[in-house]
Amino acid sequence: MPSIVKPLVTHPGLERNALGLTIRDYEGGMSTLCAGCGHDSVTAAITHALWESDTPPHMIAKLSGIGCSAKTAAYFARGAHGFNGCHGRMPPIATGASAANRDLLCIGISGDGDSLSIGLGHLAHLVRRNVRMVYVIENNGVYGLTKGQFSASADVGSTTKRGEANHLQPIDPMFLGLSVGATFLARGFSGDKRQLVPIFRAAMAHRGLAIIDVISPCVTFNDHEGSTKSYLFTRQHDVQMTVTDFVPPAEEITGIIPDQGVVSIPMHDGATLRFRSVPDGYDPTDRLAVIEHLMSAKGRGEIVTGLLYVDEQSSDLHELGNTTDKPLTQVPYEKLCPGSAALAGVGFR
Amino acid sequence: MNPTDTSDPNYFHRVVDCQWACPAHTNVPEYIRLIAQGRYTDAYMSNRESNVFPGILGRTCDRPCEPACRRTRIDGSPVAICRLKRVASDLRGDLTDRLPVIPTTKSGRRVVCIGAGPASLTVANDLMPLGYEVVILEQLDKAGGLMRTNIPAFRLPAETLDEEIATIVDMGVDLRLNTPVSSLRSLLAQDFDAVFIGTGAPRGKDLDIPGRHESDRIHIGIDWLGSVAFGHTDKIGERVLIIGVGNTAMDCCRSSLRLGGTAIKVMARRPRSFFKASSWELEDAEEEGVEIIVNHAPTRFVLEDGQLVGMEFQRLEWDEQARHSTVIDTVVIPCDDVILAIGQENAFPWIERDLGLEVGEWDMPVVDPVTFQSSLPGVFFGGDSAMGPKNIIWAVEHGHQAAISIHNHCEGTAVSSRPPQGVNLVSQKMGLTEWSYHNDYNPSTRQRMQHVELTRRFQSIGTEVEVGFSAEQTAREVQRCLNCDIQTVFAAPLCIECDACIDICPVQCLTITENGDEADLRTRLSAPAKNLDQALYVSAVLPHTGRVMVKDEDLCVHCGLCAERCPTAAWDMQKFELLIPLAVSTPVPVAT
Numbered sequence: 001m002p003s004i005v006k007p008l009v010t011h012p013g014l015e016r017n018a019l020g021l022t023i024r025d026y027e028g029g030m031s032t033l034c035a036g037c038g039h040d041s042v043t044a045a046i047t048h049a050l051w052e053s054d055t056p057p058h059m060i061a062k063l064s065g066i067g068c069s070a071k072t073a074a075y076f077a078r079g080a081h082g083f084n085g086c087h088g089r090m091p092p093i094a095t096g097a098s099a100a101n102r103d104l105l106c107i108g109i110s111g112d113g114d115s116l117s118i119g120l121g122h123l124a125h126l127v128r129r130n131v132r133m134v135y136v137i138e139n140n141g142v143y144g145l146t147k148g149q150f151s152a153s154a155d156v157g158s159t160t161k162r163g164e165a166n167h168l169q170p171i172d173p174m175f176l177g178l179s180v181g182a183t184f185l186a187r188g189f190s191g192d193k194r195q196l197v198p199i200f201r202a203a204m205a206h207r208g209l210a211i212i213d214v215i216s217p218c219v220t221f222n223d224h225e226g227s228t229k230s231y232l233f234t235r236q237h238d239v240q241m242t243v244t245d246f247v248p249p250a251e252e253i254t255g256i257i258p259d260q261g262v263v264s265i266p267m268h269d270g271a272t273l274r275f276r277s278v279p280d281g282y283d284p285t286d287r288l289a290v291i292e293h294l295m296s297a298k299g300r301g302e303i304v305t306g307l308l309y310v311d312e313q314s315s316d317l318h319e320l321g322n323t324t325d326k327p328l329t330q331v332p333y334e335k336l337c338p339g340s341a342a343l344a345g346v347g348f349r
Numbered sequence: 350m351n352p353t354d355t356s357d358p359n360y361f362h363r364v365v366d367c368q369w370a371c372p373a374h375t376n377v378p379e380y381i382r383l384i385a386q387g388r389y390t391d392a393y394m395s396n397r398e399s400n401v402f403p404g405i406l407g408r409t410c411d412r413p414c415e416p417a418c419r420r421t422r423i424d425g426s427p428v429a430i431c432r433l434k435r436v437a438s439d440l441r442g443d444l445t446d447r448l449p450v451i452p453t454t455k456s457g458r459r460v461v462c463i464g465a466g467p468a469s470l471t472v473a474n475d476l477m478p479l480g481y482e483v484v485i486l487e488q489l490d491k492a493g494g495l496m497r498t499n500i501p502a503f504r505l506p507a508e509t510l511d512e513e514i515a516t517i518v519d520m521g522v523d524l525r526l527n528t529p530v531s532s533l534r535s536l537l538a539q540d541f542d543a544v545f546i547g548t549g550a551p552r553g554k555d556l557d558i559p560g561r562h563e564s565d566r567i568h569i570g571i572d573w574l575g576s577v578a579f580g581h582t583d584k585i586g587e588r589v590l591i592i593g594v595g596n597t598a599m600d601c602c603r604s605s606l607r608l609g610g611t612a613i614k615v616m617a618r619r620p621r622s623f624f625k626a627s628s629w630e631l632e633d634a635e636e637e638g639v640e641i642i643v644n645h646a647p648t649r650f651v652l653e654d655g656q657l658v659g660m661e662f663q664r665l666e667w668d669e670q671a672r673h674s675t676v677i678d679t680v681v682i683p684c685d686d687v688i689l690a691i692g693q694e695n696a697f698p699w700i701e702r703d704l705g706l707e708v709g710e711w712d713m714p715v716v717d718p719v720t721f722q723s724s725l726p727g728v729f730f731g732g733d734s735a736m737g738p739k740n741i742i743w744a745v746e747h748g749h750q751a752a753i754s755i756h757n758h759c760e761g762t763a764v765s766s767r768p769p770q771g772v773n774l775v776s777q778k779m780g781l782t783e784w785s786y787h788n789d790y791n792p793s794t795r796q797r798m799q800h801v802e803l804t805r806r807f808q809s810i811g812t813e814v815e816v817g818f819s820a821e822q823t824a825r826e827v828q829r830c831l832n833c834d835i836q837t838v839f840a841a842p843l844c845i846e847c848d849a850c851i852d853i854c855p856v857q858c859l860t861i862t863e864n865g866d867e868a869d870l871r872t873r874l875s876a877p878a879k880n881l882d883q884a885l886y887v888s889a890v891l892p893h894t895g896r897v898m899v900k901d902e903d904l905c906v907h908c909g910l911c912a913e914r915c916p917t918a919a920w921d922m923q924k925f926e927l928l929i930p931l932a933v934s935t936p937v938p939v940a941t
Contacts, residue, residue, distance in 0.1 A: 002853075002913045003782040007790035009423060011856045011876045011904055024855075036847040036916025044852035191846055219847060219916045231845045235893050 005030040018054040026051045028075040038190030038216030047076045049200035061104045065090040069111030069138035088119025091126035101327035106133035112153040116171045130208040130316045140218035141229040148221030159226030173213045183311040184210035201246040207268035208316040242306035247272040352889040358772040361925040365833045370417035372746040373399040378834040385827035392437035404509040407435030411740040426795040449478035456480035458759045461541045466494020468547035468732030471748025475932040477520040488529035498575035502811045533700045543755045550733035552696040560650030564657040570690030586685025591615045595625040598690035602639045607810040615641045659683040720764040721751040752932035771928030788909040791828035832907045841889035843919035850911035856904040864897045
């Protein structure tokens with residue numbers, strides 16, 4: 001625990017976004033995570049992406065379950081809505097929130113335990129429904145809150161801090177997503193915000209569920225020599241499949257990525273997603289090819305990062321369910337509740 | 350950029366803006382912390398080490414530290430450093446057992462100082478503990494020099510002055526009052542190992558325009574202030590014009606109000622932004638009802654029947670830089686007295702020109718700016734007499750440097766051989782997230798000094814206007830200090846590049862990036878680094894990625910959160926202490 005909360009004093013030259021807010025306005029409470037936790041950097045990247053995208057804080061819903069990762073929802077966007085649910089049960093709550101108010105930007109923060117162990121079933125169904133939200137998995141391979149046991153994402157052969165090796169097969173959220181029909185899959189590293197921030201921005205603009213698996217080292221229990229999710233190991237084995245640039249609607253395309261070999265994908269709201277495949281020929285819209293690429297990279301022991309798969313064509317929850325195009329709060333009461341007479345008409349047929 | 354060399358005393362010294370700006374390099378953050386802890390005597394002694402006169406300077410210093418203060422860049426107004434210095438002086442306890450021990454067996458070295466102002470007193474202060482015999486010759490019947498004659502008692506009470514001068518004189522200085530020096534030659538013929546000249550800039554500039562010598566109601570500012578200080582002058586006419594708008598003019602106009610003046614006008618040639626007076630002195634004068642009139646150039650004194658009745662001015666219109674003016678018309682402003690406060694200069698009528706002491710431009714002796722020795726070995730200058738009119742704190746620093754030179758000279762060491770500055774860096778870590786200093790940022794605004802009510806303050810010229818900070822004000826003001834001497838020190842080999850420090854920094858000073866030259870790096874930082882006066886702290890190459898950690902020192906509030914959030918203790922908060930060499934800190938010579 002730091003001795004003080006982050007002072008409110010700011011850099012006088014701080015830039016303001018279109019809403020007149022500085023990045024400090026998108027911060028939240030003081031983190032109580034361990035010093036050096038990757039999650040804090042993920043929080044900073046989300047904060048940055050929210051500020052850059054001019055999102056009004058009151059139009060954000062932060063959702064989480066249980067775990068170190070779940071705490072981080074409190075550490076950004078203090079002006080946003082939030083719901084901290086039961087362990088692994090964030091997806092159904094997010095589904096409800098998104099169903100009721102389709103205008104909200106839902107940001108779910110989860111971890112490898114919350115998503116890949118206790119919440120795996122809920123996650124799979126969230127993917128199937130293609131709920132429009134940003135779903136972040138802060139993945140460190142251990143249960144940090146209970147002192148560092150292996151989680152379901154620990155690689156075979158990696159060891160605990162005390163030296164015991166893991167023998168169980170890991171669940172890779174990217175493969176899980178590809179197999180149940182995810183429409184946006186990305187992997188990042190908490191230590192590389194240059195890559196992470198554009199991915200978050202693209203995820204916020206995506207129509208449907210965007211899963212971002214962020215390798216976020218547990219500095220206390222899984223940042224040692226036997227770990228495959230440490231800062232050093234991730235840096236040594238990180239292979240960037242794609243370099244992503246997010247170009248908001250109505251902004252001139254002068255990306256940071258050199259034009260050569262760039263693929264541009266128009267997004268639902270008019271924005272453009274541009275990326276360049278680092279290994280020539282990698283096509284993030286071809287699901288079969290992506291599976292093949294990821295499988296072979298895994299065989300080589302590489303940690304593949306970047307925007308790995310995207311599908312802007314599939315329908316999301318609201319289109320699939322043919323729901324109202326307005327948030328429920330804006331639907332007149334008479335329409336929302338047709339009364340007991342109408343109920344009698346539909347009942348007991 | 351090459352990795353920053355933090356062992357160079359100048360690097361972290363520059364980060365402590367106030368200390369860097371102070372001519373005597375007073376350790377400001379340290380004494381402010383001591384005040385915060387209620388250790389007033391310790392705070393006073395910490396001050397005294399470098400600036401010798403904390404009580405006097407706590408009221409009258411020109412405060413070069415305050416415009417430099419980092420707090421100004423954060424919230425617009427500097428820490429009230431000078432006022433806090435006065436708190437230490439007002440509340441200090443007995444100093445007797447803290448002052449240097451004066452050897453009873455003298456070294457046999459004899460030094461004579463001319464003029465009992467701050468420069469000579471500092472020389473005595475530094476040499477007495479080394480066993481020197483110091484003689485101070487003063488033409489007036491009281492010591493203090495311009496501190497006594499030019500600073501009115503309502504700004505600096507005589508008791509404060511007396512007390513701090515006595516501290517030095519009581520070391521056994523042979524102070525000879527009423528002893529004007531009329532010949533340097535005769536002094537050189539006497540049995541002294543060194544001569545120090547600290548005679549100030551005692552001659553006020555005159556204004557030779559028609560009518561100047563036809564009335565006795567036209568006064569030279571510093572002479573008039575001196576005559577007020579010694580009680581020779583105790584009244585003035587109701588309508589007084591002050592010509593000039595420096596700090597002396599402010600003292601003249603405010604003194605006039607206390608001697609019977611009721612309509613006081615300060616006449617300035619140029620627009621307000623070109624005034625020489627400190628902003629706070631202008632404010633204080635205007636608070637008392639002094640009228641400041643700009644763009645008026647004096648042309649002649651107006652006399653009727655041999656009586657001064659007014660003064661004629663040209664009204665000017667200036668261009669933007671106030672370089673060229675055009676005359677609009679002339680006006681006569683009625684008055685009973687005129688005080689000329691348009692500057693002062695040096696005068697050495699008692700230095701024979703055939704002694705081999707080289708005299709340069711404007712009749713000023715040629716003085717080495719480092720050693721303060723003249724072209725005549727063994728003759729040293731300091732204070733206003735060395736480099737022209739400056740201020741007390743510069744005079745003190747000259748005194749320190751001259752004392753080192755005199756000691757070298759007497760020991761047979763080259764005066765140009767200067768003892769080097771040293772540096773101490775000590776970790777302030779007391780626990781996992783605990784520091785030896787109060788690291789939180791306090792959003793308090795600068796405290797306003799309370800003044801004695803207007804109705805009471807004109808009753809006597811000895812009524813001190815500033816009442817000093819109250820306990821509450823002091824408690825708030827000390828917390829505004831950003832502890833710039835508690836440095837962020839980085840150890841690159843420990844860094845795992847987790848970004849925790851970068852994410853937590855409230856003012857975005859930190860960046861991990863590819864190395865480059867300074868101009869290039871400044872464009873690639875977390876926040877704009879536009880203040881080129883403030884250094885970039887560049888680390889050695891980081892082990893994981895080969896990038897470097899860059900810190901823009903400009904706006905750091907020294908909250909220590911980077912170090913608290915660092916999992917590997919690559920960042921640490923270390924107290925920087927500048928080890929300033931003084932004559933006193935050199936070994937005491939063996940008595941011969």
